[in-house]
Amino acid sequence: MLPTMADTHPRITEARLHPQLEAIFRAWGFPADQAAVSADVLTAADLFGIDSHGITLIPLYDELVRSGTVATAPDICIVRDFGATAVIDGGGGFGQAPSLQAVDLAIDKARAFGIGAVAVRNSNHFGAAGIYALRAAERGFVGLATTAVFQASIVPTHGREARFGTNPIAFAAPAGRNPPFLLDMATSTVALGKFKLYARDDKTMPPGWALDQTGRPQTDPNQALVDRLMTPLGGVRESGGHKGYGLATMVEILSTILAGSSYAPLRAAGAERNDVGHFHLALHPEAFRDKGVFESDLDALLEALRATPPADPAQPVMVAGDPEYAARERRRRDGVPVPRSLLAQVQGIAERIGAEFSLAETAGSEPPVSR
Amino acid sequence: MLPTMADTHPRITEARLHPQLEAIFRAWGFPADQAAVSADVLTAADLFGIDSHGITLIPLYDELVRSGTVATAPDICIVRDFGATAVIDGGGGFGQAPSLQAVDLAIDKARAFGIGAVAVRNSNHFGAAGIYALRAAERGFVGLATTAVFQASIVPTHGREARFGTNPIAFAAPAGRNPPFLLDMATSTVALGKFKLYARDDKTMPPGWALDQTGRPQTDPNQALVDRLMTPLGGVRESGGHKGYGLATMVEILSTILAGSSYAPLRAAGAERNDVGHFHLALHPEAFRDKGVFESDLDALLEALRATPPADPAQPVMVAGDPEYAARERRRRDGVPVPRSLLAQVQGIAERIGAEFSLAETAGSEPPVSR
Numbered sequence: 001m002l003p004t005m006a007d008t009h010p011r012i013t014e015a016r017l018h019p020q021l022e023a024i025f026r027a028w029g030f031p032a033d034q035a036a037v038s039a040d041v042l043t044a045a046d047l048f049g050i051d052s053h054g055i056t057l058i059p060l061y062d063e064l065v066r067s068g069t070v071a072t073a074p075d076i077c078i079v080r081d082f083g084a085t086a087v088i089d090g091g092g093g094f095g096q097a098p099s100l101q102a103v104d105l106a107i108d109k110a111r112a113f114g115i116g117a118v119a120v121r122n123s124n125h126f127g128a129a130g131i132y133a134l135r136a137a138e139r140g141f142v143g144l145a146t147t148a149v150f151q152a153s154i155v156p157t158h159g160r161e162a163r164f165g166t167n168p169i170a171f172a173a174p175a176g177r178n179p180p181f182l183l184d185m186a187t188s189t190v191a192l193g194k195f196k197l198y199a200r201d202d203k204t205m206p207p208g209w210a211l212d213q214t215g216r217p218q219t220d221p222n223q224a225l226v227d228r229l230m231t232p233l234g235g236v237r238e239s240g241g242h243k244g245y246g247l248a249t250m251v252e253i254l255s256t257i258l259a260g261s262s263y264a265p266l267r268a269a270g271a272e273r274n275d276v277g278h279f280h281l282a283l284h285p286e287a288f289r290d291k292g293v294f295e296s297d298l299d300a301l302l303e304a305l306r307a308t309p310p311a312d313p314a315q316p317v318m319v320a321g322d323p324e325y326a327a328r329e330r331r332r333r334d335g336v337p338v339p340r341s342l343l344a345q346v347q348g349i350a351e352r353i354g355a356e357f358s359l360a361e362t363a364g365s366e367p368p369v370s371r
Numbered sequence: 372m373l374p375t376m377a378d379t380h381p382r383i384t385e386a387r388l389h390p391q392l393e394a395i396f397r398a399w400g401f402p403a404d405q406a407a408v409s410a411d412v413l414t415a416a417d418l419f420g421i422d423s424h425g426i427t428l429i430p431l432y433d434e435l436v437r438s439g440t441v442a443t444a445p446d447i448c449i450v451r452d453f454g455a456t457a458v459i460d461g462g463g464g465f466g467q468a469p470s471l472q473a474v475d476l477a478i479d480k481a482r483a484f485g486i487g488a489v490a491v492r493n494s495n496h497f498g499a500a501g502i503y504a505l506r507a508a509e510r511g512f513v514g515l516a517t518t519a520v521f522q523a524s525i526v527p528t529h530g531r532e533a534r535f536g537t538n539p540i541a542f543a544a545p546a547g548r549n550p551p552f553l554l555d556m557a558t559s560t561v562a563l564g565k566f567k568l569y570a571r572d573d574k575t576m577p578p579g580w581a582l583d584q585t586g587r588p589q590t591d592p593n594q595a596l597v598d599r600l601m602t603p604l605g606g607v608r609e610s611g612g613h614k615g616y617g618l619a620t621m622v623e624i625l626s627t628i629l630a631g632s633s634y635a636p637l638r639a640a641g642a643e644r645n646d647v648g649h650f651h652l653a654l655h656p657e658a659f660r661d662k663g664v665f666e667s668d669l670d671a672l673l674e675a676l677r678a679t680p681p682a683d684p685a686q687p688v689m690v691a692g693d694p695e696y697a698a699r700e701r702r703r704r705d706g707v708p709v710p711r712s713l714l715a716q717v718q719g720i721a722e723r724i725g726a727e728f729s730l731a732e733t734a735g736s737e738p739p740v741s742r
Contacts, residue, residue, distance in 0.1 A: 080658070080659065082484070082485040082655075082658035082659075083455070083483065083484035083485050083658070084454070084455040084484040084485050084486050085484070085485030085486050085654075085655075085658045085659065087659055112454065113453070113454035113455040113456070113484055114453040114454050114455050114456030114488070115455050115456050115486055115487070115488045115652075116486070117485070117486045117654065119659055142624070142625075142629070155679075156676055156679050156688045157688070157689075158681055158682060158683070158686050158687065158688045158689070159679035159680065159681060159682065159688045160679075160680050160681065160682045161679055161680050163675065163676055163679050169618075171617075171621045171624075173624050173628070181620065181621075181624065183614075183617035183618070183620070183621055185611075185614040185617055185618075189605065189610060189611045190609075190610070190611060206609070206610065208610060209610070211682075214682060215681070215682020215683070216682065233604060233605055233611050233614055233615070234560065234604055234605060234611075234615075235606075235610060238561075238577070239560060239561070239577065239579060239580070239606060239610075240556075240560045240561060240604050240605075242691070243554075243556040243557075243604055244604070244605075245691075246542075246554035246556055246691040247540075247554070247556075249552065249554070249672075249676065249690065249691060250542045250554055252672065253513070253542075253544050253552065253669065253672070254513075256668075256672075257544070257665055257668045257669050257672060258513070258654065258656065258659045258660070258665065259659065260659065260660050260664070260668075263668075263671070263672050263675070265675055266671060266672075266675055281486075283456075283488065283629065284453075284456075285629065287451070287453035287454070287456045288451065288453075288456065288458055288490055288629045288630065288631065289629070289631050293631070294628055294629065297627075297628045297631075297634075298624065298628050300634070300637060301620075301623065301624070301627075301628060301634050301637075304534065304634065304636055304637055305527055305534055305620070308526075308527050308530035308531075308532055308534055309530065309531050309532050310529050310530060310531065310586070311529060311530065311531045311582075311585060311586020311587065312529070312586070315529050316529065317527045317528070317529045317530045318528075318529070319620065320613070320616075320617040320620060
């Protein structure tokens with residue numbers, strides 16, 4: 001079998017990736033604790049195979065820092081606290097540090113009250129939503145995380161202009177002998193990365209993924225990448241697209257309206273910050289079930305799902321999280337494949353901002369791994 | 372234009388529908404307060420145009436009562452209370468009465484703690500999920516309601532047997548000058564009713580809605596109605612079906628695992644009750660925002676969405692809930708269209724169980740309304 005493109009990428013171990021990311025966030029001016037948290041979240045995404053939310057974010061984040069859209073020494077503080085809920089102001093920085101604080105506060109509240117919810121306002125891109133939900137599950141709590149997105153890409157059903165970002169929903173729950181259930185999904189039909197794969201392979205996309213500027217299905221991936229008009233999950237109205245549109249709206253209500261952030265299409269022209277909002281929720285299984293029973297019942301559910309007779313015996317039924325855990329095992333062993341072009345971009349950024357660049361390829365040290 | 376089938380159905384006013392439903396629940400043996408709540412929920416669904424969850428449920432409910440699968444004098448009680456959360460045991464009856472109690476308790480807890488969550492176990496079919504979420508929104512709270520379903524119909528991605536019911540998610544939020552946002556969606560691609568429409572019109576269904584017994588797309592609506600193998604929202608894997616599958620699992624975790632109910636495919640053979648679980652959550656906007664600001668910000672969001680340029684000027688962009696509110700306005704004025712065959716079935720049931728039947732057509736009193 002010919003190697004896939006990823007097989008020819010340099011492999012970066014977790015032990016090298018994390019300090020490089022941390023050094024970049026510090027060189028941008030972030031305090032050490034915030035830089036560490038941002039590096040944690042991006043590294044976790046790369047290990048999980050969520051390539052769109054790991055080191056690949058560095059060029060976008062650099063743009064945000066250079067344009068002043070993101071504050072690099074944000075003052076993160078709790079601005080409301082009401083029993084089992086709170087609101088955190090992210091101070092205009094990236095979303096990782098205030099979101100981690102929000103998850104931990106929601107967990108504390110869930111421990112005390114059975115449930116806790118913490119909204120974050122005045123924030124920015126927070127990385128992969130699943131990392132926050134998983135943090136709750138790894139500590140024994142059911143976790144839910146949603147975020148708004150500052151760039152619109154999802155088109156409401158029957159419309160022809162984008163009104164939402166990919167507005168993801170992440171949900172995680174702790175099991176016993178299984179790793180936590182972990183759902184992390186954009187409320188669009190497919191990710192932008194899928195358009196890129198079709199463009200690379202010069203293939204026509206199925207109708208129902210993207211729209212053209214008149215609101216009709218767009219099957220040319222190159223034009224879809226220019227227009228960025230994505231259908232909500234379900235595609236067109238007849239195949240349930242209004243449900244994905246409804247879910248994207250639900251995410252916007254939880255992340256933006258509840259937190260008191262800006263709805264991107266209505267953000268004041270010339271506003272200094274993106275003012276993105278997030279929502280984090282934790283539920284304590286022991287408030288509902290005897291100790292350990294939630295986890296063993298979830299084991300039984302997950303195992304029953306994996307035991308569903310498959311349509312194709314070569315492709316067994318999985319549960320959400322299975323691909324991510326498999327990727328993490330593989331990448332912890334073999335390293336994270338990073339395209340040379342991206343490494344060069346990151347090197348350029350590191351050199352400009354005065355961060356040490358430690359991911360230069362050493363001949364023979366990390367040869368391409370063939371699987 | 373030829374009249375649609377619905378135009379030829381008798382129209383039943385809310386004032387006649389509700390007492391008829393209530394009389395049937397009472398004749399089955401339900402206490403007066405529970406019968407009234409069940410009638411409220413079914414009537415509300417019929418007014419909203421959710422025809423699958425109104426009076427049409429009476430024959431199914433009658434089967435459940437006759438088979439002893441549902442308890443007709445259930446003892447509903449709070450079995451756990453942990454600050455902002457609680458668990459209610461439905462006593463084996465229908466889900467309406469314990470769910471209404473759960474929503475109201477979640478609201479009380481949200482008023483005190485900012486958020487409240489109440490799970491219901493040992494319950495049964497609860498009607499349309501949206502009615503519960505809307506109850507919270509009508510009282511000024513953000514509401515979320517989910518339920519498991521005792522009959523499996525959704526097939527996990529890559530599988531060929533059903534492992535979930537239609538596992539709906541309902542979410543509602545209070546606005547100011549607009550009616551509440553109201554999302555009520557099954558996590559399947561389309562409803563079974565859609566298969567029925569295609570069967571009636573002798574049309575081939577698009578691939579991606581249903582599967583055959585080998586796990587391949589089923590486009591014959593008649594066979595799809597026999598097999599009842601539905602795809603999760605998104606359809607096949609490539610168009611995002613794994614996301615709908617993940618959402619259905621999330622609903623099962625919240626409704627069944629957290630509540631301590633039975634996951635239908637693992638329910639003990641010969642179990643007397645269906646032991647269905649539900650999950651109800653309420654959030655207090657005033658715990659997050661100054662009084663009135665959540666509602667006015669939601670107005671701005673909803674109005675911005677409706678103002679999205681439409682693909683077809685004749686079909687403006689709507690928000691979730693708009694079709695339901697329009698149906699309610701129409702049906703409050705004109706009555707609920709009920710097929711004669713269904714009325715005859717309900718009459719047969721009423722006569723057998725000793726409930727007065729009050730929906731007999733009076734010539735000329737409620738002529739078909741043409742729109």
